[in-house]
Every structure is written in C-alpha cells, then in structure tokens.
Amino acid sequence: EIMAETKEEKKQVVEEKVNPEQEQVVTPFDVQAGEKGIDYNRLIEQFGTVAISEELLKRFERLSKKPLHPWIRRGLFFSHRSLDEILDAVEAGKPFYLYTGRGPSSESLHLGHLIPFMFTKYLQEAFDVPLVIQITDDEKFQWKNLTLEQAHRLGFENVRDIIAIGFDPSKTFIFSDLDYVGHMYPNICKVQKAVTANQAKGIFGFTDSDCTGKYAYPAIQAAPSFSSSFPHIFPTSTPIPCLIPCAIDQDPFFRMTRDVAPRLGLLKPAVMHSKFFPALQGSKTKMSSSDANSAVFLTDTPEQIKEKIVKYAFSGGADTLALHREKGANLEVDVAYQYLNIFCFDDAKLEHIGKEYGSGRMLTSEVKGELIKILTPMVLRHQKARKTVSDEVVISFMTRRKLHFKGSV
Numbered sequence: 001e002i003m004a005e006t007k008e009e010k011k012q013v014v015e016e017k018v019n020p021e022q023e024q025v026v027t028p029f030d031v032q033a034g035e036k037g038i039d040y041n042r043l044i045e046q047f048g049t050v051a052i053s054e055e056l057l058k059r060f061e062r063l064s065k066k067p068l069h070p071w072i073r074r075g076l077f078f079s080h081r082s083l084d085e086i087l088d089a090v091e092a093g094k095p096f097y098l099y100t101g102r103g104p105s106s107e108s109l110h111l112g113h114l115i116p117f118m119f120t121k122y123l124q125e126a127f128d129v130p131l132v133i134q135i136t137d138d139e140k141f142q143w144k145n146l147t148l149e150q151a152h153r154l155g156f157e158n159v160r161d162i163i164a165i166g167f168d169p170s171k172t173f174i175f176s177d178l179d180y181v182g183h184m185y186p187n188i189c190k191v192q193k194a195v196t197a198n199q200a201k202g203i204f205g206f207t208d209s210d211c212t213g214k215y216a217y218p219a220i221q222a223a224p225s226f227s228s229s230f231p232h233i234f235p236t237s238t239p240i241p242c243l244i245p246c247a248i249d250q251d252p253f254f255r256m257t258r259d260v261a262p263r264l265g266l267l268k269p270a271v272m273h274s275k276f277f278p279a280l281q282g283s284k285t286k287m288s289s290s291d292a293n294s295a296v297f298l299t300d301t302p303e304q305i306k307e308k309i310v311k312y313a314f315s316g317g318a319d320t321l322a323l324h325r326e327k328g329a330n331l332e333v334d335v336a337y338q339y340l341n342i343f344c345f346d347d348a349k350l351e352h353i354g355k356e357y358g359s360g361r362m363l364t365s366e367v368k369g370e371l372i373k374i375l376t377p378m379v380l381r382h383q384k385a386r387k388t389v390s391d392e393v394v395i396s397f398m399t400r401r402k403l404h405f406k407g408s409v
Contacts, residue, residue, distance in 0.1 A: 026249050027205055029143065031276065037333075040078060040248070040275055047251050049079040049273060056084060063090045064126040070345050071119055071274070079248065081258065082270035086243045090127060095406070096241040097233075098123055099224045099269070101134035102162065104154035105144055109161045110295035111375070112277030115342075117165050119274070120245050124171060128406040130233055131172045133162060134224050138177040142213040152178050159394050161298060164385035167397075170404045173233060174397045177220055183231070183400075184223040187266075191219035194260040203252050222257040225269035232400045239267045248273040277342070280312040280335055298383065302376045309336065309368050309375070317357075317364040328360035329367075336368045343374050 025032040026043060044051055052072070060083075061068045071077055089096050100120045102113065124131050135158065137151040146154070155176050162174065181188070200206050200215050223229045227240035234240050244254060251273060258268040279294040293312050296305055316334025318324035331337045331354060344350045353370060356362035 028249050028252055029204070031249055037282075038276060043248055044079050047079075047248070047255065049081055049248075049251065049271075052078055052080055052083070052272075056080075056087075059084075059087055063087055066122075066126045069119065069122050070347070071115070071342070074341055075275075076115070076342060077119065077245070077272050077274050079273040080271060081251075081254070082268060083243070083272060086241060086270045089241050094241075095129065096127070096243055097129055097227065098131040099134070099242050099244050100131070100246060101136055101221070101224075102155075102158055103136045103140050104151060104158045105140050105146075107154065107157055108297045108299040109158060110297045111339075111343075112295065113161075114165070114298075115274055115277055116245050116247065117162055119272075121165055121167055123243070123245065124168065129171070130403045130405045131167065132224055132230060132233070133167075133172065133174040134221070135159060135174065135176045136221065138181070138213075138220065139217055142211065142217060148178065152176060156394060159397065160386050160389040161382070163389045163393060163397055164382055166385070169397060172397060173230070173401070173403060176398065179398070180400075181220065184220070184229040187223040187226050187229050188219045190264050191222045191257070191260055192216065194263055195219065195256060199256075203256050218253055218256055221253045222260075225254065225257050225261075226266050228266075233403050241267055242269040243272065244269050245272045245274070247276060249276070278335055278338055280308060280314065282314040282333065282335065296375060296379065298379055298386075300379060302380070305376050305379060306372050309372050310365075313339075313368060313371075315364045318360075321363075324363070325360040329357045329362075329364065331358050334364070334367070336364070336371045339371050340367070340374070343378065344370075 024034040024038060024042070026038070031038075041051075043049075057068060057072060060072070069077075086096050098120055100116050102109075102117075120131060123129070135155040137148070137155040140146055140154070141148050141151045144151070155178075159174055195218070197206075197215060200218065204214075204218065206214055225242050225244065227234040227242065228237075246254075251271065254269055254271050261268045279291075280296075281294060293308065296308055300308070313335040314333065316330035316332070316337065318327050318329070329337070334357070337354065337357060340350060340353060344353075353362065353367060357364075357367050
C-alpha cells in the first residue's frame with residue numbers, strides 16, 4: 001500500500017477505507033464487514049438459516065440436563081439449521097454425533113479459534129456423544145502458499161492445541177484429510193457427482209482461473225457430515241444424525257451438503273452457527289492468523305497479552321475523560337467489553353462492568369485490566385496443558401479406533 005504524503009491524501013485514504021456504502025462479504029474464504037460491522041440478522045436472511053429462539057433454548061436446556069452455556073444465552077451462537085431435529089433424536093433416545101474442524105494455516109491458534117472447540121466440548125459432555133474433528137491440511141495446500149508437508153505438519157501441531165482443550169479421548173477422533181481421505185472417498189465421490197461446476201461457482205465464488213483442487217474440495221468438507229464416512233465408529237448401516245458447531249462463514253459448505261444429502265439417500269447435517277470473534281482493532285472483521293497484532297495467540301506471554309490489550313484493543317470510550325464521564329462508553333464497539341462478554345462467565349460481574357462502563361463511571365483502562373486478569377491465566381492454563389500433549393498422545397487421538405459413548409456397540 002502506498003503511504004499518503006499530504007493531509008488531503010491521508011483524508012482520501014481514510015474515506016476509501018471507511019466507505020458507508022461498503023457491502024458486507026461473508027464466505028468461507030473472505031470476510032469483509034460493512035461500515036457498521038457484520039449484520040448477523042442480514043446473514044440469517046441471506047443464508048436462509050433460522051435464529052435460535054427462546055423456546056428452542058428452553059428445550060435444549062431441558063434435554064441436555066445442564067445449564068445453558070453462556071455463549072448460547074448471550075447470543076454468540078445465534079443461528080442454526082435443524083437443531084430441533086437433533087433435539088428430537090435426543091428426546092427419542094436416539095444417537096447423534098458432533099463434527100467440527102480446523103484449517104491449519106499457522107503454528108498457533110488464537111482466541112477466536114477456541115470458540116468452536118470449547119463449545120463443542122460442552123456439547124460432547126452435555127449429550128455424551130462422539131466427536132470427529134477434521135484437519136483440513138489439503139484445503140490449506142490448495143488455498144495457501146504451503147507445501148503438502150508444511151500443511152500436514154501444521155495440522156499435527158494444531159492438534160496439540162485442540163487436545164489441550166480437554167476432549168475425551170474415548171469419544172473423540174481427530175483426522176487429517178491427507179491421512180484419512182481414502183475412508184471417506186465413496187461419500188466424497190457421491191457429493192462431487194451431485195454438484196455441478198456452475199453450482200460450485202455460485203456457492204463459493206470460484207472462477208475459471210481457480211485450480212480444480214478448489215472445485216473438488218467442498219465435497220471433502222461435506223463427507224464427515226455422514227456417519228458412513230466413519231465405519232470404525234458407526235459400524236451400523238443405519239445413518240446417524242450429525243450436528244456441526246461452526247462459525248457462520250462455514251455455512252455455505254453445509255448448505256451445499258444439505259442440498260445434496262437427500263438425493264444421495266443420506267441425512268442432512270444440522271448446524272449451529274457462531275458469530276465472529278472480533279479482531280483487537282475492532283468488530284468489523286474476524287481475527288487473522290497472519291496479523292500478530294490482530295489477536296491474542298495461545299503462545300503469547302503475559303507481557304504480550306497485556307501489551308496487545310492495552311495498545312491495540314479498540315476502545316468504545318469517549319475521546320476525553322469529561323466526555324466519557326458524561327456520555328459513557330459505546331459497549332457495542334468496545335473490544336475489551338466484547339471479549340469480556342465471551343470469556344467472563346460471571347454474569348453478575350459482567351452486568352456490573354457493563355453498567356459502570358456504559359454510564360462512564362468505569363474507564364477503558366479499568367475494563368482492559370479486568371480482561372487481562374481473565375485472559376492471562378486462561379492462556380497460561382492452555383500452555384501448561386499443551387505441554388503434556390506428546391507426539392504419542394496426538395497419534396492416539398488420530399488413530400482409527402472404536403469410540404465409547406452412550407449407545408455404542
């Protein structure tokens with residue numbers, strides 16, 4: 001980017017970046033917010049998903065026999081496809097399984113990457129169900145400047161972080177696409193034959209200049225939605241329903257999957273969508289592994305965490321102390337408060353901070369201090385847990401084997 005040299009040029013650059021007419025773009029490969037951030041209600045309408053209702057939440061809590069996770073109560077997970085059908089299965093005493101994944105593009109995960117995995121762990125414990133985790137090293141080879149060997153190695157390292165979250169090894173199978181794809185290949189072939197190139201272009205925005213590997217990939221992410229892709233876990237020929245917790249940008253994959261499933265005699269997967277975890281610089285985009293200052297990484301030291309929050313976390317406070325005391329903070333754009341809304345599980349404390357900060361009685365520095373006190377021990381606990389994950393532990397999670405769960409044979 002060419003730096004502007006004059007005040008007029010600087011003004012022009014700012015006006016170009018902050019375009020009030022900018023349309024939001026949300027795809028699996030690109031997320032760009034509009035001027036007011038991501039409009040999630042519009043995404044529900046655009047993608048054709050269903051907002052998670054209060055009635056559904058009550059049913060969810062009753063059937064899980066556990067208190068609702070704060071991320072559901074606070075709307076971080078806000079949308080779904082066929083979650084009611086998964087609850088129907090639970091009510092009828094029938095099994096289901098969980099499926100989520102990770103695209104290994106960096107050595108370390110950041111806080112945003114934890115969201116689907118921590119929530120999936122909650123679901124696994126609440127319903128006592130098996131879980132499959134796809135490591136899409138093949139996808140990152142096609143989209144990033146990585147060799148197959150680099151993508152595979154990054155996947156192996158990312159699995160350490162995933163295991164450190166605390167998944168039950170008797171109920172969890174983690175697999176690399178490069179290693180496991182042969183077992184899913186019959187289902188992959190069926191999906192590929194059911195989706196035309198024109199449909200792939202319409203769903204994913206592919207162009208004639210994209211390599212054929214990109215066109216082939218969506219079927220690989222679709223295949224784990226079908227229990228027959230895991231005969232070592234589900235030996236029965238009866239299809240088992242699948243629930244996929246993921247960020248909303250991954251929905252196009254599963255919209256395609258749900259479209260082709262009935263034509264293939266397979267079950268449509270259910271999906272729960274989360275909002276994006278905002279970058280430190282503001283809520284208009286999600287975090288990026290390629291920008292070290294946009295995120296708190298799970299490898300960061302306490303000093304780095306403090307510096308990033310103090311220096312980079314976008315403030316919703318007023319420009320002057322007097323104005324802040326008078327007007328209060330804008331909680332909707334304040335990143336430190338948004339992070340607290342995710343990681344402060346103490347409802348009374350969060351409500352107190354919201355009232356004090358929103359009224360101007362609490363300062364930005366104090367709110368950032370509260371966030372640092374929560375994030376620092378959380379990251380340190382993760383680092384300690386990760387150190388216990390040896391190569392042998394990783395291999396054990398990634399070995400094809402029978403899993404033990406309620407209703408397993």
